[in-house]
Amino acid sequence: MRFVPLAAAGLAVLALAACTAGKEAGPSLGSQPKASNTAPAALPAATIELWHGFSADSEVKAFTDAIAGFNQKYPQIKVKLVKGVQDEQITQAVRGGHPPDVASSFTTDSVATWCKSGVFQDLTPVIKQDGIDLSIFPKVVTDYTQFEGKRCVMPLLTDAYGLYYNKALMKGNQPPKTLSELTKLAKELTVRNPDGTIKVAGFIPSGQYYENTAGHWSAMVGAKWTNSDGTSAIGSDPAWKTLLTWQKDLIDWYGYANLEKFRKSLGEEFSAKNPFYENKVAMAIDGEWRVAMLANEAPKIDYGTAPMPVADDKPDLYGSGFTAGTVIGVPKGAKNPEAAWALVKYLTTDTKALVTLSNAIRNVPTTTGSLQSPDLKKDEHFQTFLDVFANPQTSTIPAHVNSPFNQEALQGFITSWEKGSVKDLDSGLKGVDKLINDKLKLSGG
Structure with missing residues (x-):
């Protein structure tokens, strides 16, 4: 997995904050009568674009291999992969009315703002419509893929x-x-x-x-x-x-x-x-x-x-740890939202697809079925992280509209603290609170 520096993530969130509704380029997800839980042939032929941040040849091949299973199920839907895409590119595409059908991100830091601003469509109706049991995911990933009751992305591999x-x-x-x-x-x-x-x-x-x-x-x-x-x-x-x-x-x-x-x-x-x-x-x-x-x-x-x-x-x-990972969803204005949702659903819930991605990219798969699959490549070293991820006390940074700013504020304080520039730890931590809370007020939180 590649990692987005906090500063870059912060720029992405600032761009998101400036994002208005954007231009509609297609119907909203769930507005069409034929849903992806019907027979695969019920979905019309379409070519959809999936934007992702992976760039290494092995990573791109992993996506291609995982999508091969989707193509067998939905031969009438062609998937075009666009690699190396960052959050701000997705945001600008939505604002300009030319979004991809599906987009994924390495960071969970933007989820709150994406959900709140509508950059990504709410998946809750189609999750319910298709009868997806969210208990197939550990609770920690269901937490970091939603904000204020709106689940606008799904988990796709994670880090532990x-x-x-x-x-x-x-x-x-x-x-x-x-x-x-x-x-x-x-x-x-x-x-x-x-x-x-x-x-x-x-x-x-x-x-x-x-x-x-x-x-x-x-x-x-x-x-x-x-x-x-x-x-x-x-x-x-x-x-x-x-x-x-x-x-x-x-x-x-x-x-x-x-x-x-x-x-x-x-x-x-x-x-x-x-x-x-x-x-x-x-x-x-x-x-x-x-x-x-x-x-x-x-x-x-x-x-x-x-x-x-x-x-x-x-x-x-002990035995738990920290996790955060890749998320994927359907941007606002996607031209083929039902086909897009079918792909998102497949990549995030199909055991074979998740195992294929995990074995190639070597990130932790995100469903209980994929974690337990005999086809998942694991040894004693990798097993540690599978166990950490599955631990019910494993945690993440909660979704927040100012998530990158909050982390930068605390990280900056820690840098001052460790060099001896902070004389009173209690008052210093309260100062971090003030920075974060002042920012929250400016954001209308």
Whole structure:
């Protein structure tokens, strides 16, 4: 899966916020008498476009292979794939009255605004009409595909996060289950040069390091993002203070300047110079896609995977984690909405289609049937992430009209906090609340 930087996602949401109803280029989904739960032949012949963000040849081939099954069921419907499409392109196409029939996105950050503004059509009527039982999806994905009762997208593969550990560097230790165990082990496994600089880090606690985002970390302590009215809960939920106190204590042990010098010397995350590949980091938080990357780019690394460590006072969270993934739906104004819905329904509920995509792209499939399929390629490394995703306590960032802004506000605060620029954690977190809530007022939330 490819990842949209928060700044880019923020631009997309700003564009969405500016989006008005857009021009109608076709009938609304569900307005036609023939629905996709009738015999496949009942749908008229059509050529539909599916826009997606994947760009690698293997990813595009995976879509082609998955759609082959759809073509067998609906031979009269031809599907044209358009790769490498970003959220803002979808938004502009809807605004201009020339949307694709189907569009997918890597990020869940735009779902709330898409649903609220009508950029994507509400799927609730056709889900009910076709008798789709949403219990085939874990609750966490049904949460991130709707906003305020409007389900405007469906889940299509997902990411799950866990702990990767280098067995050679672990010195016989088992992976930590709690934050205190992580701290103890990180210190034991860290190797310093004669001058005190870091040679090997047991664990890098910097919020500026690769997948160490506030969103991914929030699952380790069960932190709450928002209150029921959409206002920020960051300053009032003690879990955030627990998380950041743990983080700062470990950073101070390393020495902020020393840790930053080491971090900046490391190779890029998505490159052959990733420090985990080069035996420079013993433990790291990462997504399930890293399993395939390690097999291709660093096959000699002897490693293991485990759920992320959790807060010491919340041991019941162990085994869960963070998830967010690809979403897909029918944009407003799609010229062939019924055929489009048939494709969305097939890709998101058909076990064979999901397994085909997961096996090729190496993301987690999103239905219970596909998770349990004997055709799903899995080993002990990948199984960790299947289990994390299926855990009922696995969480995500809740849908919010200002989701990218909220994350950027907290991530910016964490950067200041870890370098020692924040003297009072409680007041600092309340300041994050104010930023988020002021933005919410401006957005009319």
